[in-house]
Amino acid sequence: MKKISFIHAADLHLDSPMVGLSHLPSSIFTRVKESTFTAFRKLTEEAIDQQVDFVILAGDLFDGEDRSLRAQSRFRTEMLKLAEKEIPVYIIFGNHDHLNGSWVHLEMPPNVHVFQSEVEAKVLQTKSGEIVHLYGFSYPTRHVFARKIDDYMKNSGADFHIGILHGNESSGTEHDNYAPFSVSDLQEKDYDYWALGHIHKRVVLSETPPIIYPGNIQGRNKKETGSKGFYHVTLTELEAKKDFVETSDIVWEKVDVDAASASSFHDVLQLCQSTIAHFRRDKTGTLLTLLLKNIQLEDDQEKRSLNSELLDLLLEEEKEEESFVWVVDLTITESQQIDKEKLKMEANFYAELFETIDHFDDVDNSLAPLYEHQLGRKYLSHLLVTEQEELIEKAEKLLIELLYQS
Template structure:
């Protein structure tokens, strides 16, 4: 039977600086700084363990266009481990590690094929004589406005055709700076697998034939939650089989704890410890954002939590960052609603106006506009998505309710 087995990963962002996390205890911050490399190492382990035919890396291998020498050397070493096992690598550069950046070029081992800045086709024949055509291109600079998808042309003669594309699936809020494409543009190519990169959230856009964003290989902040890793893919005459493999040494996660039954600080504290113990059973190191739901505590106990005493206690045991640590990065409290927002707004014009002002999405966007227009700041900032604005507005609403409750 004709078949090919490969690993599809993208957005490794090697040597990601983990911006904004320096406040974490040193051992935990160090683990995060090494995590992108560790994840790559686990991907290589998986490729070897499953004796894949090749590995596809769909862009953003490095976090920065001036990729560090250390990042390159670690990458090269990992690629050499694959070379020793006769495993090829097909990689493209994305918007983060585009080819125009200035860096010290270290030669890559021969098993790594890097696609040029034009769409090219590479033929690969497996040991069992299955032929594969791989199509891809690398970003020549940070932005690629061109619809590169139009240059992907299926070449006859292969058992399987795999498209590698670092780019943006077009949706509602697009600006088209990252080799934009639509699902139908991919579908008409009649390929057997689309190995996408660029979007950091894992997403199997379509199953048959697969169109897949594997997501990045290591979460770098609270918005990149959940397991991160790569897909092990097998294409055969029977179709595609995909298995997700978690390779992230540290996972970001959000959890809720229902505190309805808890009457004191102590009870909530022990509930939190139980939750940490439960999380520890998995052995997976985690950075958790914990939300206490429906708390209803005596004022002193509630104040102690609000002022951070509970969070400090929970952090105490984990600051060493030993294997499988559970670090509570933030503790949010949703007090049991004694006051209802809708009721307040309908009864009083003052409250109505206050809530409108605080949670007005357009207002938030408008206030940030100045910042985004600032010539220096705009280089570093990405526009907030509607989801993000939405969560800012929810936070504002919660804060308001809490302030009202305390007054």
């Protein structure tokens, strides 16, 4: 029976700047900065250990269009390791590392095969004799909104057909609609596997044929929570086997903890320590966003200690810990129920405030100083509608809490 084995990964974002984390202890920050490279090394090690027939990298290998020399050099080192084992690598570039960027080129070994700006097919004959056709294209510029899926064809003469596409499934609204497609579009092509990229969450859009976003290999901010990695895929004429392999050296997590049962500072501390122990992973660092809700301490001194000393106590033992759990964001909220309708009846001010918030539509102008800042415009991406709504909702909640407390 004919069989092929390959790795499908995407969105490596090598040398990502990890914005906003420079306040971390130097040892942890260094590890965070190295995490995309560490994750990629795990990928190539797995490819060699499993003796796969080839590797697919479905876009956004580099974090920016300048493709830093550091990132290129590290990438080339891993490609050379695969070349020694005669493992070919098939690459498309996405919106972050498009072909129109400006960078100093480092020559890659001959096992690296790059798709150009128009959809094309590349032919591979594996060591065991199977013929594989791989189809894909690289982004010529940062923004590709055309339906490139219409250019994918199926050539004859192959045992397996694999599509590679960096784009957005049309029903998804959380991401820029680059190279849009529908699941039915891909199914109609009658390929054996679709290797997708662009979405940083792991998503299986279809089982027959497999249409898969592997997500990115390393989370880069608090929105990219949980383990990250790639798929090791084995295809035969009868079935597809998909094994997810974790690569994250640093994992982002977020948790809400109900502290209503805590009657003292000590109780709250133990509750937090228990939560940290729950998230500790062997040889993997964790960056934790912790929200303590429903605090009901009556002693004023203990309340002050929560805000001034709790975080320091939680971090005290983590600096030298290989499997650290570092609380990057601690939010403490007291137990209180705020009735918006009641507040409207109590004062016209609240009614006007909520009316203004409900009809606020000037987010872009409000954030303009950030996007116009020299550093801000380099690292900030445009907010999606859902993100704008979330920001307004958080602002409303903060205003109500501050006004309520005063």
